[in-house]
Amino acid sequence: MDKRAEKPPGDRRTIPAYVYYSMMRLSPEDQFDREKVNAAAQQRQEWVWIYEDGHKHIGNADWIKVFATEEAASAWFAENDPEGVVWSYPIETET
Incomplete structure (x- = not known):
């Protein structure tokens, strides 16, 4: 089962780009680990x-x-x- 939240069509809520790109550098498994995502986002570019x-x-x-x-x-x-x-x-x- 996919744990990702689904947004309804037209929903324009986003996360800051630096959080998204920091998270996408992580492995798919680590993208679901809140501590690893937070640590990656802390290394703000x-x-x-x-x-x-x-x-x-x-x-x-x-x-x-x-x-x-x-x-x-x-x-x-x-x-x-x-x-x-x-x-x-x-x-x-x-x-």
Whole structure:
């Protein structure tokens, strides 16, 4: 039996990207271990949220939006593009 919760269609509740990506690096068995998931999430990495406006031309000042926090991205989307999509990426700090 799959222990994962099922969300109804249209449910937009999410978990923070850093928690999701930290958890997905774990083995499938460890993803169900709360202590291991919490430990992975504690090793928080810096992230940015990136939005591309496909209606703008490359180089246009509004073509790409980069947000420092998920909250900032959500606030911008609520006002400017409620149906838009943002991608989260870890900031590379090591070479």
